[in-house]
Amino acid sequence: MNIGEIAKRAGVSRSTVSYALSGKRPVSAATARRINEVIAELGYRPNASARALAEGRTRTLSLVIPPASRRLTDVQLGFVASVVEAAATHDLDVLLSPSGGDHDRSFERVVTGRRVDGVILMEILLDDPRVARLEQESLPFVTIGHVERPGASSWVDVDYAELITRCVHHLADLGHRDIVLINRSDELVAAGYGPALRASSGFLTAAGQRGLTAHTVCCPDEPAAGLACFEEIRHRWPEVTAAVTINEAALPGLQRALRHAGLDVPGDFSITGVIAGRLAESFHPPLTAADVPAEEMARLAVDLLVERIADPDAPHRHALLRPDIALRSSTGARHR
Amino acid sequence: MNIGEIAKRAGVSRSTVSYALSGKRPVSAATARRINEVIAELGYRPNASARALAEGRTRTLSLVIPPASRRLTDVQLGFVASVVEAAATHDLDVLLSPSGGDHDRSFERVVTGRRVDGVILMEILLDDPRVARLEQESLPFVTIGHVERPGASSWVDVDYAELITRCVHHLADLGHRDIVLINRSDELVAAGYGPALRASSGFLTAAGQRGLTAHTVCCPDEPAAGLACFEEIRHRWPEVTAAVTINEAALPGLQRALRHAGLDVPGDFSITGVIAGRLAESFHPPLTAADVPAEEMARLAVDLLVERIADPDAPHRHALLRPDIALRSSTGARHR
DNA sequence: GCCCTCCGTCCAACCGGTTCGACAGACCTC
DNA sequence: GAGGTCTGTCGAACCGGTTGGACGGAGGGC
16 A cells, blocks of 8 residues: 555545645645545555655664673663653654674664664764764764764763762862772773763862872672672772762672671761762662763754754754752761 | 666676675676675665665564653663664664653554564553554564463563462472562553563462462552562561562662661561562572573564564464573571 | 577666656736 | 736656566587
């Protein structure tokens, strides 16, 4: 059942049906009614592939995710769900493409087969080859996270350096003198993962300004690693009284380690950082932390992308978000 | 840059290029080499929409997910990632379509616009309208979870009734006499969500067989609810010494409630159930539980779907998985 | 040398839409 | 009543692939 069938039954030409549907040229009321009746009766819907071919656009976005093997964090999952949601408000579909590892076939297929109108990249490295690939292919894209040259593309990100700085000041104001940053994994840092690097430098700079003694550790994205990591911290720097973290996956392990060490939060030890809000609230006690506004970021990313698709030559835009630190109950005055 | 351009530069007709690419007819070695050179030089890749239109298939699957507002559980997330992964091994792309709430436009668009070759449905209700819709549209589909009439479609599921039964026997063997099932939310049960209903009936039947006193409660999919729910259990049935659960989201709250009540696991209280393996291991202590094999299920679902797409008239097949209970450390002998 | 086969290639139709230019007829104007 | 505009519709080209039938030429059998 195609547009020709509808045209035949309504006694008009194919183009008239097309115009009736798109409204791009006027159609008499009587004809429109006849056409709509036939369409309703037959349950006709235009074939998406044919339309995409003719229009030169697919009404589809690609969301490039890290491969499943590397488990997604809560923040990342928030992005996926929210991007799909935001795209739906523009009547766009979302194609999920793994990239990295041996999954670059999917990425290539999507990029080069004109399968989508635009791409949203997440888990961006400071110098990301996929960005170069998309630029070369001149396919509109927006990144969640940003590469080193901030003017080179459209992006949305949270200002990790600034948020971590605020965390440090918050702890300093509470009297803490020895603090530690629990970062993401070694591998990510080595690969040039922006948030990890920006968090680290923001942390050290702010600690320096306030005259604090600061240490940083990398911790694999797993609960068990969080436990081991904290025990190492206690062993190497027993004087530390507060931690800042951006490693969500390590939180359960961290929690267990704290209990195991008999430390009360925030009585004996304070914790803060940049964390998905939902996760911060399920910590015990709820974490004082900057919540990553995944939903807002996803919405912004999709809006930026839609804009770029409409006008690929417009200047790049970006949004650097700095959500307030939500004061919950995991930080307190130092009294050891 | 299209197939005509390649043909021109290689000095052959468009069809020859097509045949060289698909291998559906023999092409002389010399011609093939010339064509491949031009293709490599220009970085040509066939336009996916045009190919889809001509071939009548899109090489794309749709994965229908619950809307983002209803947060995805860990098990569900495992499905999404694993389905994408499994589809990639068949060189298929995955379109993510929210359904339910006000997102049925996406579902309709995908189903009726011939946008995909097949659909994977998750979060199936015992009597799911989407199943009927897909049948009517005669679009191949596979469900993760199964509707009431098991022969009506192809599906893969875990045998919740059986697994919960095993959990009950396990607890009974340990001497527990009063147990409770912490189920998913009221709404899901009311909507006819299969796992919740099958878990419940399996639980009650098994408890009856073993002569145990059994209670069931529904608990919203949130940590806070888990806490409240456990406190209610302690209040209403203080004699209960063990819980079985399929509610992952409630686990953190449950954990907090146990600590708050000063209960040692498994010394004072045992917990088991059907849970994503990763989550079971991040509980403290690690949960003795049947791990939902999300990866295997996703792989099976994709395989079944690919099979159905190839031969839509083949009889329906299904897989009902019964993973062993992984013995960890959250269950012990009753001694109160 | 003739006929048949087979191999490699080409032409043209087709998939199902969109869109541009043309045009018939109604209506207005002078 | 001739000429001009406006409205609604149609025909045909086009998007970029795939595919079936036709066809020319090389090679083999007689």
